[in-house]
Amino acid sequence: MPAFPHSTTSTPTAIAVPPSLALPVIEAAFPRRLHPYWPRLQEKTRTWLLEMRLMPADKVAEYADGLCYTDLMAGYYLGAPDEVLQAIADYSAWFFVWDDRHDRDIVHRRPAAWRRLRFRLHAALESPRTHLHHEDPLVAGFADSVLRLYSFLPQSWNRRFARHFHQVIDAYDREFRNRTEGVIPKVDEYLALRRLTFAHWIWTDLLEPSAGLELPNSVRKHPTYRRAALLSQEFAAWYNDLCSLPKEIAGDEVHNLGISLIKHEGLTLEEAVADMRRRVEKCVEEFLVVERDALRLSDDLDDGTVRGKELGTAVRACVRNMRNWFSTVYWFHHESGRYRVDSWDDRSTPPYVNNEAAGEK
Structure with missing residues (x-):
């Protein structure tokens, strides 16, 4: 079925989802929408990637739109002010470029380059203004976003x-x-680390500027709110692993839930895929239950006071956007050129990456 039954394009096409990756519950119960700012978002993020020198001009022209990075964010942070969504989308595009640099530094055995970048990113996080003109475009782009x-x-x-x-x-x-x-981490170790490498709490934090309000600890740490947020992120991370498995096996990866299941649980590839599917489906089922409780929490917060109304409205917006994460992640994995391994000349080398480290050949 089409990701957008009422597409804004003149020639909507159905997305072919492989049976092993198809989740009928997402297609039926999680309708997908895009933020109305999306066309401008796509254009401005493309320009930003060029201005920040995060991707070569030829790769931006050929691949940026097809990678669908802006589609992913425009389908998640519904209701965000345009300037907030633009900042999030640029940051998200940066994150993908950073992930690719990290991957290439590993593949090409560049530990010194990675160490330098790691220290610089820690520093830029604390003092972004002083890193806006850093020699490494990845550091400067990070500071800007x-x-x-x-x-x-x-x-x-x-x-x-x-x-x-x-x-x-x-x-x-x-x-x-x-x-x-x-080193292939054991399953429990991998799942804990994956919450960090997928940046679960970063994407959850960004729900708040999208809703226009910082949530108090009493709300953010409320078991119902936290569980709903975690389920939406776990779904995304594990579905990403499921879709990335062919690419990561081709690239001799060790960081994938399926690879950990095969190595440490003795599963066959087919059994590992089935296990991962069960996990992502369970996330969806649990979220549908917890979502109702989280929306009731938003109603309870709206106690008739000005502050209560403000909090209730913000929590309701955050929970609804957690729901959007399911559909936007699902369709992203079937639309983005990032996962079309079979179309690459070299299944271990994405065609959109720059194989050079900053300042190095």
Whole structure:
């Protein structure tokens, strides 16, 4: 079925989802929408990638739109002010480019380059303004996007975002060591690390500027709200692993739930795929239950006071966008050129990446 039954294009086409990856419950119960700013978003993020020198001009022209990075964010943060969505989309595009640099530094055995980048990103997170003109485009682009994200909510939100992303950088470093040393984490260890490398709490934090309000700890840490957020992110991370499995096996990866299941649980490839499908389907089932409780929480917060109405409205927006994450992640994996391994000349080398480290050949 089409991702958008009422597409804005003149020639809507159905997306062919392989049976092993098809989730009928997502297609039926999680209708997909795009933020109305999306066409402009796509154009401006493409321009930003060029201005920040994050991708060569020829690769931006050939691949940027087809990678669908802006589609992913425009389908998630519904209701966000245009400037907030633009900052999130640029940051998300940066994140994918960073992930590709990390991958290439591993593949080409560049530990010194990765170490330098890691230290610079930690520093830029604490002081983005002083890194806006850094020689490494990846550092400068990160500083630019983070500085914009820091402008929407109070310092307390900025400190939380920084704390969460420091953890993501350190998790990427653990992945770097695992991959260069050929270490396949055990399943439980991998699942804990995946919450960080997928940046579960970063994408959840960004629900708040989209809703225009920093949520108090009493709400963010409420078991119902936290569970709904975690389920939406776990679904995304594990579905990503399911869709990425052919690409990552081709690239001698060690960081994938399926690979951990095969190595440490003794599953065949077919059994691992079935196990991963069960996990993602369970996330959907549990979310449909918890979502109702989270929406009741938003109603309870709306106690007739001005503050209560503000909180209830923000939580309702955040929970509805958690729901959007399911559909936008699902369709992204079938629309984006990032996962079309069979169309690549080299199944282990994405055609949209730059194989050089910054300043190195």
